[in-house]
Amino acid sequence: DSGVTQTPKHLITATGQRVTLRCSPRSGDLSVYWYQQSLDQGLQFLIQYYNGEERAKGNILERFSAQQFPDLHSELNLSSLELGDSALYFCASSGASTYNEQFFGPGTRLTVL
Amino acid sequence: SQKIEQNSEALNIQEGKTATLTCNYTNYSPAYLQWYRQDPGRGPVFLLLIRENEKEKRKERLKVTFDTTLKQSLFHITASQPADSATYLCALGDYKLSFGAGTTVTVRA
Numbered sequence: 001d002s003g004v005t006q007t008p009k010h011l012i013t014a015t016g017q018r019v020t021l022r023c024s025p026r027s028g029d030l031s032v033y034w035y036q037q038s039l040d041q042g043l044q045f046l047i048q049y050y051n052g053e054e055r056a057k058g059n060i061l062e063r064f065s066a067q068q069f070p071d072l073h074s075e076l077n078l079s080s081l082e083l084g085d086s087a088l089y090f091c092a093s094s095g096a097s098t099y100n101e102q103f104f105g106p107g108t109r110l111t112v113l
Numbered sequence: 114s115q116k117i118e119q120n121s122e123a124l125n126i127q128e129g130k131t132a133t134l135t136c137n138y139t140n141y142s143p144a145y146l147q148w149y150r151q152d153p154g155r156g157p158v159f160l161l162l163i164r165e166n167e168k169e170k171r172k173e174r175l176k177v178t179f180d181t182t183l184k185q186s187l188f189h190i191t192a193s194q195p196a197d198s199a200t201y202l203c204a205l206g207d208y209k210l211s212f213g214a215g216t217t218v219t220v221r222a
Contacts, residue, residue, distance in 0.1 A: 002156065002158070004156075031208070033208070033210070042212060042213075042214045042215070043157070043202065043212040045206075045209045045210055045211065048208045048209065050208075055208055056208040056209045058209055088154070090156050090157070092156070092157075100207060100208060100210075101147060101159045101162055102157075102159060102210060103159065104149075104156030104157045104158070105156050106155060106156055107154070107155070107156050109154075
């Protein structure tokens with residue numbers, strides 16, 4: 001158990017809908033990262049927050065947004081969903097280490113029908 | 114553009130043998146490189162990190178080497194066990210980790 005929690009575990013929704021994925025980092029970790037993993041794209045970095053501020057952005061679509069709240073939990077919002085958004089979404093957190101080893105949550109499996 | 118390539122998608126080995134996985138990268142100058150293990154449908158688990166000034170790092174039956182001249186890391190699982198069966202990912206970057214596609218290792222009893 002990494003100490004990172006994600007809810008929900010599974011989400012099934014329709015095209016055009018909007019969903020929110022939630023992540024709670026390990027106790028004391030200030031950084032939260034979001035990744036998307038699909039069969040054809042592998043594990044892709046989406047966005048990072050550090051202590052409430054956006055720190056780094058990957059290939060995150062404009063339809064996707066995220067935020068980190070004062071209690072350090074984070075939410076990833078996905079809107080106008082398309083079939084191609086079906087994937088596993090992972091949240092990870094890291095602490096104060098210089099080398100940024102990351103601890104991943106169990107993931108949310110999103111299925112868009 | 115930056116690229117991370119891991120050798121063959123799948124590696125099948127006999128229990129007790131050593132599995133050797135390769136991670137090659139281009140257009141990176143990493144200060145360190147990480148290896149993760151991922152089981153089907155689960156999140157990656159951090160295994161080892163090796164810095165650019167370290168040639169080799171060990172953790173139990175795992176060994177990682179890092180050659181910045183060749184732009185390559187080798188990951189070894191010695192005395193492999195069926196429980197080592199998983200996908201192994203190498204990763205580069207600072208905050209924005211970029212992952213290789215992974216090598217799936219299957220250890221036969």
